[in-house]
Amino acid sequence: MASPSTIWILSDGKAGDVAQCVGVAEALHLPYEMRTVAPKPPYSWWLPYGPFPPKDRETHADSPIAPPYPDIALASGRRAAAYLKRVKKASGGKTFTVFLKDPRTGPGSADLIWVPEHDKLRGLNVLVTPTSPHKFSASRLAELKSEPFPEIDSPPAPKVAVLLGGDSRHHTFTESDQKRFIDGLRQMATDDQAHFLITVSRRTPADLAKAVEELAISGGHYFWAGDGPNPYGHFLAKADAFVATADSTNMIGEATSTGRPIHVFHPSGGHDKITRFLGTLEQLGCVHPFPGPMKTTTYEPIDATPVIAERILADYSALHHAGTPSSGEEHPAVTVETRKTD
CATH class of the missing domain: 3.40.50 (Rossmann fold)
Structure with missing residues (x-):
């Protein structure tokens, strides 16, 4: 060969x-x-x-x-x-x-x-x-999971990584969307005793980024503010579940490599390609609606x-x-x- x-x-x-x-x-x-x-x-x-x-x-x-x-x-x-x-x-x-x-x-x-x-x-x-x-192979995720990260390791399960995107060509986070997202996080923290690991993107509206940071501070969750090494890989490796926004298809795809449930929030807007993508993952048992109850159903990790x-x-x-x-x-x-x- x-x-x-x-x-x-x-x-x-x-x-x-x-x-x-x-x-x-x-x-x-x-x-x-x-x-x-x-x-x-x-x-x-x-x-x-x-x-x-x-x-x-x-x-x-x-x-x-x-x-x-x-x-x-x-x-x-x-x-x-x-x-x-x-x-x-x-x-x-x-x-x-x-x-x-x-x-x-x-x-x-x-x-x-x-x-x-x-x-x-x-x-x-x-x-x-x-x-x-x-870049997150099974071996790399195993390495990241074994690496100590006190801010992530200390809170008890379930640990939910919140992968927050933002405004894009096809999606807009209206004031109503932002309130619905924050209310959903509060509900999950109350009903499921979830501890959040939160990261935002450059596209996240400033008011929404501020709101999730305030939620993290008041609720004892971990919010990465952009200081120091990016913990995103550790989030993937150590989270029991995910909350992700529909505009962030790459992060949703990366999360499927863990086999852990992904709860998808839909801001205003959309696109046929994204609908088809999420429809496929729903059929495979990977994604679930957010706001909504936290799922614990797992699946065979997907890694293209x-x-x-x-x-x-x-x-x-x-x-x-x-x-x-x-x-x-x-x-x-x-x-x-x-x-x-x-």
Whole structure:
């Protein structure tokens, strides 16, 4: 079996895209090199459909895709799609190309494309899973769980990690939404004796961030205010359950890697893709409504990252042995069995 030894990660630097690519690269257990693309207007407006930026051609010494080329090029993000296709051509077809999420230019954009189930792109070289790749492998979660963290370890169970997103293109936290969210937390703390581990995002409305911080102080919960190392990974590893907001699909997907119940709050707005995503997870027994009673039902953890890594290695080997990627038929869809612990 042919084995790769070098990886490029191509992106425009967006944190979410980089995190997904790094998670897959780490699952391949190979060193990787970051290659950041930064096309200037008007080319940045046209990508991935328009002409490739002349100054970024591989013949320029300072090009982000200057050779020598890697065995595998892994990319994510609209602007990176064009660069990935350029790498394939410039390497004489030798670099195996992988794109995470829909490149918007069809299944021929890379040797292998991964999309979440709620995206519509399909093809023999398109791998589909319920959730997205990330950096929190089972072994990493086990390490984080064993690491002492007094602020998280001290409170008694049940410990509920509150993963609070905020306003986005598709969602808005109105005053009514904010009140409903805070009231739901208070109800869960009273009815279920929940102890909260709370983190907010840059998108969280200031009034809502202040309200959850005040709730944490008055109720003896842990609120991470952004000082010191980010405890998010420890939240995932140590929580008995989660409360997450529907706008934060990446955090919801990462929480499914724990097998613990996720209570989803819906702010105003929405999008068909997010509805399909949450519908799939509801069918799998992963998510439950919030506000609402705290659930203790668990399920087999879902982690798309090793599935993607396995498919990359299989298709890479097939490309080098037969000159064409495998169809992927030997890689069945992820299945999840639910079980109850209450």
